[in-house]
Amino acid sequence: MTVARFRTVLLTLAAIVSLAGLADATYLTVQALTGETVSCGGSPDCFRVLGSSYAKVGRVPLALLGAVAYFSVFTFATFAAFGYARARTLLIPTIGAMFLITLWLLYLQAFVLHAYCRYCLFSAAITFLLAGLVIAIPSPDAK
């Protein structure tokens, strides 16, 4: 397999993986908009995480920002897979920022809220996978 082909395969994989994150974040956004996150009835631990003050930035649910981030990753990865060099340069800092925010959110769950929400853990796993994929993508100089 050529380096270019390998790069395209990894970018395609990143685009597909980001769709799973987009689905997860969309679900959580709907939950936040319908007010389910300020109620009990699902997982008690999820309430502690999703109903906490950390789950919103101002009045905007964090999940909505997550959905925008995953959609951006999908867009950049798709365009990069089709050879748009600019998209690849945008993909790396976007996933880097998501990775750092994910570390912060995991810290909050573990040491501040003492509760883990499975949807948030799934999102963290997706971000780590995306970070792994983006690291594995050969640079444009590689032959």
Added chain:
Amino acid sequence: MKRNLPFIIVAAVALVTLASGAMLYRVKRMQLPVVSDSKLPSGTGAESMHIRGNPDAPVTLEEFGDFQCPPCGQFASFGEQLLKEYDSRLRIVFRNFPLSAHEHAREAALAAEAAGLQGHFWEMHDTLYREQASWSKAPNARELFESYAGTIGVNVDQFKKDIDGEKVKQRVESDHALGDSLGIKLTPTIFINNHPVDPKDKNPEGVRAAINAALSGKSQT
């Protein structure tokens, strides 16, 4: 065609995401409790209702709550604030709706009802919410409930008998059955003059707006 393909793919994903999000939102909104006139909650089982505030108040805020549910705890303290704000114009009714996901919720509801038999329901209600973090994770919550009963002036020996009694069990079960018949799935579920408060409006501004609307509706009739 290949030049346009990424644009088409990204646009398609955006459309699918927005459409599925909107559909999910609609489905979740359709799951809200719908109250028919024959099932109006505050008119049901009036003799077993726990009322706080002016019993003849023009506005009734009825809560289906679970003592182990953190948002219910937050709502309980907000409820006290509302009673001060609206004074004789508001009464609060509490209904037990212990969720099966919460290990000690049912026993807490039984404890509140057992204290209620001795006229101390609201004291136990407040104590259970205040101490929620302590007993929620305790291996034997019953011992803590008994100690709370002692501190709020309940006869503990009688409380121990009542908490396992049929009367207390029936009260919790009848509240729960009423909640089930109304299609309640989440706690707290709030009704203001028998109209369910939308979960997204379960915040101080939303609840106040619903109470004010109920008050202005009363003053017009």
